[in-house]
Amino acid sequence: MLRGDITVAIRTAVMNELAEVGYGRLSIEAVARRAGVGKTAIYRRWSNKLEMVLEIISDVAERKVPLPDTGSFAGDLELLMMIVSRALQHRIASQIIPDLMAEAARNPQIAETLQRALRTHQQAVGEKLVGQAVARGELPEDTDADLAVDLILGPLYWRLAVARQPLGDDDLEKLAAAVTAALRASSD
């Protein structure tokens, strides 16, 4: 395998092991076996399990989500919600996210990595999506971006990652309409 291919194989193996056994039970041995590489290939890249997981998770979690610009806030919102709901229902994400959140309650470095990734996404949603809508005159100038982010991401996260209930056919459309109404009213 080429050097780049080995790194990709290790990253994929780490994500799959995290999903299957969780951070606590993840071992360098199992990752090496799954990736089809020797343990030295791993120790050449990272000095321990925490460092390896932190780097791979930050890379994945901070990857830029292409934020939509459909020309209207309603359109942007529905598209963003569709992207987020797909991500939350992804098999790997739906197992890794709760596990890392639990580890974060005990491990400050994992907590810091997750918080940093989350802040990046929250800011992107707050500044770009809400900013565009304010610029178009669709939302009031004084729209509270933090409240907007809670209203946009919270209900989806609750439904899909906490209650783990599927979304019905027109649920995203209804949710987007409700959130738009909430944001218009909240700054009156």
Next chain:
Amino acid sequence: MLRGDITVAIRTAVMNELAEVGYGRLSIEAVARRAGVGKTAIYRRWSNKLEMVLEIISDVAERKVPLPDTGSFAGDLELLMMIVSRALQHRIASQIIPDLMAEAARNPQIAETLQRALRTHQQAVGEKLVGQAVARGELPEDTDADLAVDLILGPLYWRLAVARQPLGDDDLEKLAAAVTAALRASSD
């Protein structure tokens, strides 16, 4: 100790151990030590760790939350949000909830217990709070109770349990107003 006192001591010890070390690392020995009882006192009540944790968690999680009836939907909503935000910020809850959610991804019995408790609370919020508001004519007859629950609990859970950002002084009031506007509009 009296029999009832022993049970209370064990329950308290289990909750504290769950918060400190998590389900995976929790041991009957540590619970017995913490409760100041012998291991036999525990095995007389439950045959194993899973059974013990499931019973104690169901008891706590399904405990009825006294749902407010302040006379108006805005008042009910703000009071409910205050109760939920206190609960989510409680030291024990904020450590136990993510841990059990992570275990639930791998243990169907824990998943079932959490889902049952959640359904009880979701139904209470949907039927009582939203039902009262519909009966008073404050919300339309065809208000979607599931959507209402997602909008009421989702943003709070996101802010406090995922993003782990504190609520500002008037955030609950703003959130309650936003959710009310969303629900009024969503059924138009």
